[in-house]
Amino acid sequence: xxxxxxEMRKRQMQVHQEAAAGVLQTQHGMGNTPTNASNACCxxxxxxxxxxxxxxxxDDERIKKNTYERRAEEIANCDDSPKPILEDAMTxxxxxxxxxxxxxxRGCFRQFLRTEFSEENMMFWLACEELKKETNKTVVxxxxxxxxxxxxxxxxxxxxxxxxxxxxxxxxxxxxxTSHTFEDAQQQIYTLMQRDSYPRYMNSTAYAELxxxxxxxxxxxxx
Numbered sequence: 236x237x238x239x240x241x242e243m244r245k246r247q248m249q250v251h252q253e254a255a256a257g258v259l260q261t262q263h264g265m266g267n268t269p270t271n272a273s274n275a276c277c278x279x280x281x282x283x284x285x286x287x288x289x290x291x292x293x294d295d296e297r298i299k300k301n302t303y304e305r306r307a308e309e310i311a312n313c314d315d316s317p318k319p320i321l322e323d324a325m326t327x328x329x330x331x332x333x334x335x336x337x338x339x340x341r342g343c344f345r346q347f348l349r350t351e352f353s354e355e356n357m358m359f360w361l362a363c364e365e366l367k368k369e370t371n372k373t374v375v376x377x378x379x380x381x382x383x384x385x386x387x388x389x390x391x392x393x394x395x396x397x398x399x400x401x402x403x404x405x406x407x408x409x410x411x412x413t414s415h416t417f418e419d420a421q422q423q424i425y426t427l428m429q430r431d432s433y434p435r436y437m438n439s440t441a442y443a444e445l446x447x448x449x450x451x452x453x454x455x456x457x458x
Contacts, residue, residue: 316342321449328437331429343445347436348428355393356424356432359386363421367414379412387420395424 319339327334334340341357348354362382369375386395387405397405401419408416436442 316345319343319445319449321446321452324446324449327442331433334433335425343442344428344433344436347439347441348432350441351432351435353432355386355395356428358393359395359417360421360424360428362386363417366417369414375414376412379409379416382417383409387417395420396427397423 317339319337323337323339327337327340334344345354345357348357366375366378366382369378385391385393387397388394397420401423404419405417
């Protein structure tokens with residue numbers, strides 16, 4: 236009787252093992268993984284727990300990113316720029332500096348850059364201007380990191396065109412981020428827009444039509 240029970244127990248264990256192997260093979264073929272694997276603790280490779288050790292950090296990073304992106308969107312939205320007046324718009328031909336000092340000028344120029352798929356140059360320049368106004372060290376470091384990710388990283392779809400010398404300067408500056416980390420890069424992009432895009436904008440139909448529309452507007456009446 237004892238030997239029969241042992242043999243029966245062995246057969247039962249074999250059946251269970253074969254059944255379990257079949258289930259695992261099916262899951263593997265379908266690309267499935269245990270449901271608690273995605274919640275596994277980063278220090279537990281057996282996927283036997285559902286730890287949330289990184290939840291707080293992830294939420295904090297997400298909040299910071301969303302806040303920065305909303306601010307960047309506000310800076311980037313050239314459609315919200317003030318409307319120019321004819322006298323102001325006519326002075327933009329004098330110099331690129333004159334155009335860039337005008338809020339309306341930057342907005343109209345940005346719309347033109349958008350048509351040339353180079354809007355990231357103005358976005359980067361504006362982000363650097365905002366960075367230079369920041370005094371809080373923690374905020375500065377966060378903005379520097381985000382600007383690098385958005386405009387300097389070769390993986391970013393909004394990467395701006397910089398030479399190797401300036402990139403080396405940035406990489407050194409990143410060791411101790413400050414509000415002037417991207418100063419050389421900002422100047423290079425400013426010069427690029429001045430020499431490349433600005434002359435085309437001044438000779439574009441977009442600028443000519445803007446002047447015509449402003450000239451046709453009735454003069455403002457006294458209240």
